[in-house]
Amino acid sequence: MANRRDSRIEPSFEGSPRAKSSDGFSVSEEDRVVPANRKSAAKRKSAKAKSRGRGRSGSRRGLFSIFGRLLYWCFVLCIWGGIAVAGIVVYYGAKMPAATTWSIPDRAPNIKIVSVDGQLIANRGMSGGEAVGLHEMSPYIPEAVVAIEDRRFYSHFGIDPIGLSRAMVTNVVGGHFSQGGSTLTQQLAKNLFLTPDRTLERKVQEVLLALWLEHKHSKDQILEMYLNRVYFGSGAYGVEAASRRYFGKSARDVSLSEAALLAGLLKAPSRLSPARDPKAAEERAQLVLAAMRGEGKISEKEYKVALSAPATRAPSYWTGSENYVADTVMEELPDLIGDVRGDIVIDTTVDLTLQKLAEQSIRRLIDESGKKLNVTQGTLVSIDDSGAVRAMVGGYDYSTSQFDRASEARRQPGSAFKPFVYMAALEAGRTPDSVRNDAPIRIGKWTPDNYGGKYYGKVTLATALAKSLNSVAAQLTMEVGPDAVVEAAHRMGIQSDLQSNTSIALGTSEVTPLELTAAYVPFANGGYKPDIHFIQRITTAGGKVLYENNGGGAPRVIKADIVGMMNSMMTGTVEVGTAKKAAFNWPSAGKTGTSQNSRDAWFVGYTANLTTGVWFGNDDGSPMKKVTGGALPAQAWHEFMVAAHEGVPVRPLPGTWKSTPSDTIVPDEIPSADASQPPPTPPAAVGQSAPVAQAPARQARPAQTVDADGFDMPSDGGTTASVGHPVPPGDVGGPKKRRQTSILDILSGG
Numbered sequence: 001m002a003n004r005r006d007s008r009i010e011p012s013f014e015g016s017p018r019a020k021s022s023d024g025f026s027v028s029e030e031d032r033v034v035p036a037n038r039k040s041a042a043k044r045k046s047a048k049a050k051s052r053g054r055g056r057s058g059s060r061r062g063l064f065s066i067f068g069r070l071l072y073w074c075f076v077l078c079i080w081g082g083i084a085v086a087g088i089v090v091y092y093g094a095k096m097p098a099a100t101t102w103s104i105p106d107r108a109p110n111i112k113i114v115s116v117d118g119q120l121i122a123n124r125g126m127s128g129g130e131a132v133g134l135h136e137m138s139p140y141i142p143e144a145v146v147a148i149e150d151r152r153f154y155s156h157f158g159i160d161p162i163g164l165s166r167a168m169v170t171n172v173v174g175g176h177f178s179q180g181g182s183t184l185t186q187q188l189a190k191n192l193f194l195t196p197d198r199t200l201e202r203k204v205q206e207v208l209l210a211l212w213l214e215h216k217h218s219k220d221q222i223l224e225m226y227l228n229r230v231y232f233g234s235g236a237y238g239v240e241a242a243s244r245r246y247f248g249k250s251a252r253d254v255s256l257s258e259a260a261l262l263a264g265l266l267k268a269p270s271r272l273s274p275a276r277d278p279k280a281a282e283e284r285a286q287l288v289l290a291a292m293r294g295e296g297k298i299s300e301k302e303y304k305v306a307l308s309a310p311a312t313r314a315p316s317y318w319t320g321s322e323n324y325v326a327d328t329v330m331e332e333l334p335d336l337i338g339d340v341r342g343d344i345v346i347d348t349t350v351d352l353t354l355q356k357l358a359e360q361s362i363r364r365l366i367d368e369s370g371k372k373l374n375v376t377q378g379t380l381v382s383i384d385d386s387g388a389v390r391a392m393v394g395g396y397d398y399s400t401s402q403f404d405r406a407s408e409a410r411r412q413p414g415s416a417f418k419p420f421v422y423m424a425a426l427e428a429g430r431t432p433d434s435v436r437n438d439a440p441i442r443i444g445k446w447t448p449d450n451y452g453g454k455y456y457g458k459v460t461l462a463t464a465l466a467k468s469l470n471s472v473a474a475q476l477t478m479e480v481g482p483d484a485v486v487e488a489a490h491r492m493g494i495q496s497d498l499q500s501n502t503s504i505a506l507g508t509s510e511v512t513p514l515e516l517t518a519a520y521v522p523f524a525n526g527g528y529k530p531d532i533h534f535i536q537r538i539t540t541a542g543g544k545v546l547y548e549n550n551g552g553g554a555p556r557v558i559k560a561d562i563v564g565m566m567n568s569m570m571t572g573t574v575e576v577g578t579a580k581k582a583a584f585n586w587p588s589a590g591k592t593g594t595s596q597n598s599r600d601a602w603f604v605g606y607t608a609n610l611t612t613g614v615w616f617g618n619d620d621g622s623p624m625k626k627v628t629g630g631a632l633p634a635q636a637w638h639e640f641m642v643a644a645h646e647g648v649p650v651r652p653l654p655g656t657w658k659s660t661p662s663d664t665i666v667p668d669e670i671p672s673a674d675a676s677q678p679p680p681t682p683p684a685a686v687g688q689s690a691p692v693a694q695a696p697a698r699q700a701r702p703a704q705t706v707d708a709d710g711f712d713m714p715s716d717g718g719t720t721a722s723v724g725h726p727v728p729p730g731d732v733g734g735p736k737k738r739r740q741t742s743i744l745d746i747l748s749g750g
Helices: 002-006 041-094 140-149 161-174 184-193 200-216 219-229 239-247 256-265 278-294 300-307 322-337 352-373 414-427 461-466 470-480 482-492 502-506 513-525 560-575 632-644 743-748
Strands: 111-114 120-124 344-348 377-384 389-393 435-438 457-460 535-540 545-548 589-594 600-606 610-617
Touching: 111 322, 120 239, 120 322, 140 184, 140 219, 140 256, 140 278, 184 200, 184 219, 219 239, 239 256, 256 278, 256 300, 278 300, 322 344, 322 352, 322 389, 322 535, 322 545, 352 377, 352 389, 352 610, 352 632, 377 513, 377 632, 414 461, 414 470, 414 482, 414 502, 414 513, 414 560, 414 589, 414 600, 435 461, 435 470, 457 461, 461 470, 461 560, 470 482, 470 502, 482 502, 482 513, 513 560, 513 600, 513 610, 560 589, 589 632, 600 632, 610 632
Parallel strands: 111 344
Antiparallel strands: 111 120, 344 535, 377 389, 377 610, 435 457, 535 545, 589 600, 600 610
């Protein structure tokens, strides 16, 4: 045992008394799996010495450690933020159709309306103007838009990180949303595909679409699409519509100052519109000019010249009477070609030169005499023998009132309706030489007076029409019957409902200026009723014909001999009657008209070339101050027709008829009816139980007749001041071609 104990080999540790064995085997500190808890004294001393050496750099190392951790966590957050953004993009992108199905939607169709000689009348449709190529429009327009809206447009990829970052900082600092940071490509994407809602989904979709646009189209193509579709305020979409809206010119002809104004509108089109706030529009335009100068787009000289340009003040709405024509054309369009699916061109029958002449005449007369005579509105319609409307003015100023009085306002025509009464009488066998007694007359409770209270006694129908004698027109209506007059008017072209009563003789049923003028056309063309039209042809932008008016056959509505007699009688209106102010060096005829208390004043006249109707009055129906058809309407007609016939070979009116000399009576040589020798008392069927000859005679009004158009309507009491006058015989002589019928025959049922 002792020998075995002595022979054991015990491990020993270096440095300990028993560290060494007899065989030299030992285990050091480094050989331990788990180091000792205590260091040797020497090592502790060495560590203390080193720690004193690192004391000064410890604080710096701590700061670097904090900064490093901050960078680390920022990096982590960016990674997670990127993942979140990617998730949002994927989520909202998945809700969109597949990119392979994306395509640029068609631009809203433009309807280009042009005059008979190809001049632009108006653009209609959602866009309000045709598309203009980037190379066609004024170069100042794209330069101005890029300078103020997206100066890095040609360098970014559809999204501008710099601009977006700047906008975010500005919005955060300002505490409210003031800048969007959207590029022109993003704005186009929004206009083409999206709603204006400010939501995260719409913004994500806008970015995706912008990237797609940049991939599919060039920068110039994107800018061209943007300029032709963006809203410029006041109902104008695209630069062409805006240029015509604000400057009355094409985008091809826009100046530098005008281009700056257009570019400035894009920030707030409605608020900055020069039609609403010219000063604000001008201030914004100056900022655009400064941006263009800063970008080197214009020189210092160009900048100063543009700054000196006066502010543009645009009318509150589209201006020019040709817009009344454009509105009428748009109303007729669906019936001709149905829905408009692409750009089209409408060739109208309107002569823009005549249209401007008509507008100038109406406006000048109202400007000069409107306040004095209490006149605020006027219309003019001119139609050629084929039924083509050559000019139509629907009111004093389209920009202040778009209501078309020419085609929509129904007013009493007064004596301008009498030609249909005389036409019915001629068709019943009378002639212009037939004689009637012009004297005060009572029909039931109605007593139609001549204007001014002047009567001529025995007169021919030709004289009665030229002088516009109300009593004779009423007698003729009783002779032929109101139904015959209504039928004749409708046959000629009147479309409005007409009241079949005796007062229709004096134009108490309301009509529009357009239909009344159209109803005179058969007198001018020999008795034919053409189709009244504004549209001659409709084509696509590529020239394909969609519709064409080929005229067709116009039916005859008056016999040739009746046309000759009517033209002979109505020539007297211009030569010696109530429309002498209308006469010019062309064979012409027509009829004046004045409704009760001068609420409406008319003159409808014609040559073998044109039929033109003029109306003056007030929208509220208030009376004018003694304005008659032979005054302002005849003057406007004269001015227009003189200009319209300049250089046109003279043509006689259609039809021939000569008066029989032995039957002709000169009215100026015939005294007025003598109340002391009244004609026979009419039967009680007229409406009075006692003989009217016993009533006191009415005092005549002062003989101040300048026009015999006016008439008196029955009062609520049933009679007027002229009730005491006896009813004259319906017919006191004159040749007749057919059966002889008197007013007594009508009243007695014979």
